[in-house]
Amino acid sequence: VAKVYTSTSFRVQSSESISLNRSNVTVMGIEPASFSQVTWSRDDLFYPYHINNYLQLLVDAPRAALVSTSLRDQLALQVGDTIKISTGAQSQTELILYAFVDYLQSINPYQTVRASSGSGDETALCDFLICNLDFLQSKFTKEPYDVWIKKADGVTDSELYDYIWSHSELQAESVDYLDQQIIEAKNDPLLQGFNGMLTLGFIITMFVCVIGFLIYWILSIRTRTLQFGVFRAMGMSVKNVIGMILCEQGLISLVSILAGVVLG
Secondary structure (H helix, E strand, O other), X not given: OEEEEEEEEEEEEEOOOOOXXXXXXXXXEEOHHHHHHHOOOXXXXXXXXXXXXXXXXHHHOOOEEEEEXXXXXXXXXXXXXXEEEEEOOOOOEEEEEEEEEOOEOOEOOEEEEEOOOXXXXXXXXXXXXXXXXXXXXXXOOOOOOXXXXXOOOOOOHHHHHHHHHHOXXXXXXXXXXXXXXXXXXXXXXXXXXHHHHHHXXXXXXXXXXXXXXXXXXXXXXXXOHHHHHHHXXXXXXXXXXXXXXXXXXXXXXXXXXXXXXXXX
């Protein structure tokens, strides 16, 4: 079980200059030790380090902060800099920048924002900051937070649901299940339509390629009629000529298909 607090109403300011600040920054407060036991991630997302190396920074230094690269570029930050965060009318508190990350569980690295030209929405990198939950709660008003739970093998969603709602002291407002969210995402009409369009485009492309190759093969055979006649005059049988053609097509087609599969 891990406590996770997320808010998008924080303001981050560089200690070097008042003009270097960003509003509506996503701040996530976590318990590093329990967070590492509940969550998992692909190793290449945090290459060349593992996510636990970043979480260890938060354990060793309560004031440590992990900042997204987009926020780093916006505020011209470097490792070791001091930043100030605040929300609402509450006073600022200082954090020390320890590392930069591009990803973290449940945070979408891209967000939809209103274009400055007013022509519509555009996609931009998300500004986010990760810090220690205990330190965050000691400096700001304590607000409701999420509790991430890693289920043991064999535990069903219904069993977990019944346990949570049968214990009123937990004061749960809602319960969400990652498996159900994944199923809903896979069944999204937009996603299915997009996948169908890509599949249909792939099938049409393959069909056109096959038709084009057959046309090329037929024309090639016809242009080599004289060559086949010379082979027959030299003593090759019809079976040998056909075998030669099949070997040629096998080397041209099968080898290229195999190379495409391996490279693909």
